[in-house]
Amino acid sequence: MSNVLILGAAGKIARLATQLFLDRTDDKLTLYLRRANRLTATDEQREKLIDGDTIDEAKLTAAVKGQDVVYANLAGANIEAQAKSVVKAMDAANIKRLIWISTLGIYDEVPGKFGQWNHQMLDGGYLETYAAAAKVIEASDLDYTIVRPAWLTNTDEIDYELTQKGEPFKGTEVSRKSIADLVVKLTQDPTQEVHHSIGVNKANTDGAKPAWY
Secondary structure, X not given: OOEEEEEOOOOHHHHHHHHHHHHHOOOEEEEEEOOHHHOOOOOOOOEEEEXXXXXXXXXXXXXXXXXXXXXXXXXXXXXXXXXXHHHHHHHHHOOOEEEEEOOOOOOOOOOHHHHHHHHHHHOOOHHHHHHHHHHHHXXXXXXXXXXXXXXXXXXXXXXXXXXXXXXOOOOOXXXXXXXXXXXXXXXXOOOOOOOEEEEEEOOOOOOOOOOOO
């Protein structure tokens, strides 16, 4: 059994991951989010809700203490500041294992017409801020894994493949449930993909943009 802190627990991927944790593991979950009344614990013996902002370093540090893994599913224009806060809190609590959800394109790793389209859609504040946040994580002394999903779908499937930093990104889309599955697998074997930044896509979805867009 592990203690897992989920940051941004109201997000779609985080909700799917929470359910997978409950279904597949005996892990205890701390769900950290703003406006915690948006969630209800379905298993009060295993789920604890904390109403908090990741920028609140004191509150975040208190939440990190006693955890085995921190899974950060964060968003917002201040994502770089959130990354700095997470690193400081984990260092203060002496917790090392971090799974950080980012996005594709932060290394300009998406090739061809899809890469051009991705830049057109995400440049102007999004890619830049997520890339800056990833640099904060990579410069830390944490045992991090950065996860870079393709464009996300709500398809009820688990079907994905991985690429590593420095390799061209594959495919155009992947299901949120696939990312949730990967997160749970990484927590169950915390030696997997340490200090790696991994792209995640569904195989055979190459194209100039996601088929559904």
